[in-house]
Amino acid sequence: MAEYDYDVLVIGSGPGGYVAAIRAAQLGLKTACAESRETLGGTCLNVGCIPSKAMLHASEYFEAAAGGAMAKLGVEVTPKLNLGAMHGQRLDAVKQLTGGIEYLFKKNKVTWVKGLAKFQNAHTVDVGGQTVTAKNVVIATGSSVTPLPGVEVDNSKGVVVDSTGALELASVPKKMVVIGGGVIGLELGSVWRRLGSEVTVVEFLDQLLPGMDGEVRKEAAKLFKKQGMDLRLSTKVTGVTVKGKKATLTLEPSAGGASETLEADCVLVSIGRRPNTEGLGLEAIGLELNKRGQIETDPDFRTKVDGVWAIGDVIPGPMLAHKAEDEGIAVAENIAGQTGIVNHAVIPSVVYTMPEIAGVGLTEEQAKEAGHEVKIGKFPMLANSRAKTNHEPDGFVKVVADAKTDRVLGVWIIASVAGTMIAQAAQAMEFGATSEDIAYTCHAHPTHSEALKEAAMAVQGKPIHI
Template structure:
């Protein structure tokens, strides 16, 4: 079959951050491109019910807490805020509408055809999209992920008692008592939103610390910070059951290592124990493509699957389930299909928790770095950073981990009000193979939060100025 016999050069399944970026870049590179997306709006989980709406509520709730608490009063601004949750939810929806509409505009601008239905494989170059059959020389699987269910616990977002992350965004009233099952990124972010707005929040986490996968010092400090903010943390605890009666839920929990059980009553339970790849219903068996033990599709470094002409990116393949990781893979896969060289450095993928303060990291944790060899570590507290201190944002620190012999930076971890923005400098430095000395001798504007990264890099050699 010649290239012109196919309906499209590239057909992307899924219009999340990975999928829509792959489709746009493929079209920019001159390829006839379509994207199959069954959701009514483009942007996938991230723009519709994930990254974007959660940040809208996080930002708004930060303002509310700053006004309701002591932060603004300390700066001479005395107000008594009134919560208008309907308006707060409305601005969240407006943000989503604007951004999803923006993706639709970009599809039209770049002449990407949107096939508005569910897609499944007939063969390696043929998809059934709704009632239509379409062919493509290259098919990119970018179907993202969905909430991992907790066995024995039924989520019903409509009732608003036991919810997942989508339901937690849509609550029409502030629950008096909320229990978050899972101490990872999503649970802490959404738990923070409702705590700021007045809910009593308890986090139940099976492991002995919050934020699995992050640096050990970050995880220890996270526990202290969230406790100080008023969250109750039940670590090393497992949920054995959830029952709902009317508008109340009762959880049964017990120590993870065994012991007596107890019950917790809540108005709202957020189930947030992770996400799983969306591969069901794709018809992978029709093309002989299996998933691994985690339900992921294996690819090579160029994002090719074992089936010729079929590629995969984002949450459906191994690696962190992060929108920006998927976006970079979307660019790379389109460039590879077009005969260019698309590369993603999976060793330098930053991760961020958008609470207040923010938690961010890139590269190796200190624990992982030490497994590979000798390291040097520099730390600098935000309390000693002039901008953070002036802004009444004393919590947190910056930590730089470098190779003891070469001084090459292996990982950077930080807690700061703007850590999610600050981490970009660390990622770029690592991408170019920077040493801690390179960061230390780069002039940073004063006064800025980012000076803490400079000082932490100086501390690797034991020579910070302000501590």
């Protein structure tokens, strides 16, 4: 029987990879993790989820102080932006959390092998010039920014940037254009709008936030316009030229038509992400990609190559950190001979703007397309007592239920704490809850979550507060 250096080698230390490595080690498997960055945590902890939330949170405080929201509460201040300090708290959060992963690796006896990984065969991987063998190899290399053809990103200049560069801007651009009306573009665009930028969002489709419920998409557009964003929907960018510290974009209608130009001090290219599979040497093990550049797996996360597994952004499904984390736990348990399962029908998604936007399960449109007869319950945050006292009236909760069985098919929320509220909906759906189950569950008062209870009551036509 062949002997290997490790039972498990995980390639990549993002949310999927580091969780898979820790869980495998907890299950008694000798585990290593290959990572080429100077710090662990992947895109999410280093230049994605975590630093963006640090900037979102800080910019919310600035806008609350500058925009008069605090004055409504009897707190009168005149804010002064210290962008350097704002960046500093972001970097500190990243340092603490990436250092925390390194601590957890040491605590659980996970070996960090530093360097880029490339397959030699299914059980042998070159990591930065070091040969590492493993009985099982988990590909968890995540994703990177999708480039826009003909548009050159140079984060060092700060004129045409991607999401990484947008976190590092040394000053507040007077005019920012965000190419792409998805989650990342709207979040980072919100940061700089709050800090003083004039933000224009250019989206190829006729609505923002593809994949979300139709009513949520329409309401989100209204709210972003109300906040001062200029939305250019059904519009495509055909070119970007840079001269000095200015960029000129060429735009035209998505369906074709006359072009126009738009000037900006900063252009954020945010049209999506693509799987990180280049340079892994997948051809050496006979592992091919699907048409979307992803690695196909079975429900247990096995690839077609024996001993090679894959999770996270490199496989089909939403590119979300928490999806990758759950898959990391599941793949480790499957490797250890246990039963690791991820219910991909109940993966929540959140947009961390203000208000937040969150959803889980099917949209109303998807439910109907799937053949369900649906009943809808909605409740406005304006009628929620806690939202009222907090001066957070925007948004609503929408429950999509099967009309025959009352089983909850999806929940969609726009609210200041929608990202927290959606966890209850996800848990309810995981247990097969009906709208009546949620409606008859006692909710603490006064809380934002009462809006979910009322929306569930509205499915049966009996909300109390509207």
